[in-house]
Amino acid sequence: MGARHDDERPPRQETDPVLRAARYRDQQERASDVDVPDESGVVNLGGERLAEIRPRLSAHDDVGAVAASALEQAMDRGDFDSLSYAGRPLPGSTTAASDTLDPDWWVKSLIEREGIRGLGPPAIALRTEDAHLDQRLAALGSAWQVRQLVEDFNARVVEARRQLLGGPPVVTPLRDVDAEVERWQLHRDERAERAARQRRRREVARQRARAASRARFFSRWIPWR
Template sequence: MRRRCIMSDPRDEAARYLARRRSPGDGADDETTVSSTPGAAAAVDRAAFIESAIQVAIRRGDFDDLPGAGKPIEGLGTHHDPDWWIRRKIETENLTGLGPPALLLRTEDRELDGQLDLLGRESDVRAVLEDFNRRVIEARRQLQGGPPVVTAPRDVEAEVAAWRERRSARGVASSAEAAPARPRRRLFGRRPR
């Protein structure tokens, strides 16, 4: 005689049905085995339910026309990087300010001249350089691990002098690019003869 388990959820009944269909034998012993080991029964029921839900979704067409279907995953095969998904998320979302200080300072050091050129006053340039140097020294002092800080602090006076030179060179270049002035035409009245 088969014992019947009382279930409150119809989805669990469907999962049990599918588990009995897949198990070898006639299925008469399945319910007794399930009732004797509740932890294993729950795992089998859960796995069967998940598998049946996936099969139903496939039949409905929920997995058809997914982006990237039939294409290889980008970036696989070059090297093993356990954090590939983090790097890809940072790239696709264009997130900044994430990562160890050593890497952030290297990136900022590379782009610092361009950022300084956008500033119009010498006091602003000095403030940015002093802040950068403070953060480099602070990153060298911390002992939290990660890559070593190889970024050197910048000489404020030398950088200000270089900023002045670049600024004056831009001023000369912009005046040379200006078109020669044409004689002005009068809007109203006669042209000069």
């Protein structure tokens, strides 16, 4: 067997971790210097398809400044000219009493859209609870529970009005406890009456079905005259 040449020896593995890390960092820096444009994304500007412009960020860049510059370039290109509600206020962004901008419009719309309860400013949380309070009252089983729930709701409305924490004003009205209890009792009586009518109709239908069944049974055995 011939002698093994030096160039046939396998490369020696570097065992120094510090040196290996330095070489890896140098390879990454060299690879980052090569700018390969990504042409996979395109945008449609005025019927002309152009390569998508993506700002590059480094560790020393100010993200806010880069974002502001990207927005200015997009506005110069006219990317926002054909958007819905261009030049008009967004739905729900103004107050109902006037056309002035509501600073909390986005939070209010999010809470109402997602049905979020117990979060957000007290004014918004109470208004959302007030919108669903009738359903909660109708599901209760006694007048005492109705009275307790309405009294607790009124107490939280009064407490929210006294607090000076900023945010939108509390405009949710108080509930009349006695009127809510009376209305609950009226609805309970109406539901009981509807249930009784349905039971009577079902009983009449069963009696008619039994009578028809007996008539068919006896018609087989009674001879015709």
